[in-house]
Amino acid sequence: MLRRDLDPYRDELILSTKAGNPIGPSSYHKGGSRKSLLTSLDHSLRDLGTDYVDIFYSHSPDPATPLEETVGALVTAVRSGKALYAGISNYTPERVHEAAESLRRAGVPLLVHQPRYSIFDRRPENNGPLKLAAEDGFGLVVYSPLAQGLLTNKYLDGTIPPNARAQNSAFLPADPGVWGRSPW
Known part of the structure; x- marks a missing residue:
């Protein structure tokens, strides 16, 4: 292209x-x-x-x-x-x-x-x-x-959609319940 x-x-x-x-x-x-x-x-x-x-x-x-x-x-x-x-x-x-x-x-x-x-x-x-x-x-x-999609509507229901980057992320904890809680 x-x-x-x-x-x-x-x-x-x-x-x-x-x-x-x-x-x-x-x-x-x-x-x-x-x-x-x-x-x-x-x-x-x-x-x-x-x-x-x-x-x-x-x-x-x-x-x-x-x-x-x-x-x-x-x-x-x-x-x-x-x-x-x-x-x-x-x-x-x-x-x-x-x-x-x-x-x-x-x-x-x-x-x-x-x-x-x-x-x-x-x-x-x-x-x-x-x-x-x-x-x-x-x-x-x-x-x-956008915090790998956390600041979008992608994870609002608390689950990880199939093929989402969050499934294999080195940056996101495995538990969606803690997403958005800043350690800083």
Whole structure:
């Protein structure tokens, strides 16, 4: 669809992709290593049928990979022209600041951090990302603003519909009776 219908409008679109979650069985197809991130970016470009993405995210921190290596891969992606901007997702406030500083030193500023945020999960307000965004000069683009459907009418009857994401969610407790009770 991107090639067929949207190619004339590519300069008006913002395409982003993330890397770090598993994309295959190999240990090189997951995590925050240079090889994993840049291989994943190449897969995304191939699958999207485009030469570059606007934002390339490190999907989540990898404790087995030094932050400098992950940041270096983001810098390489931008400098190679395969991505215009660098982003991160799911990083703790401390790691967000470290990543922002490392990217800035490399001449590739952090454009955006993507934390989970909803009325049920207000940690970005309370543990620093909003303040860091202002101080370090990056934006926030949140995910799960509808709390994986809890803030819709999908679960009003207290049951989980067949094939709903909540059946296998790492974020939602198995008991729908406790949904909506914020631990924060």
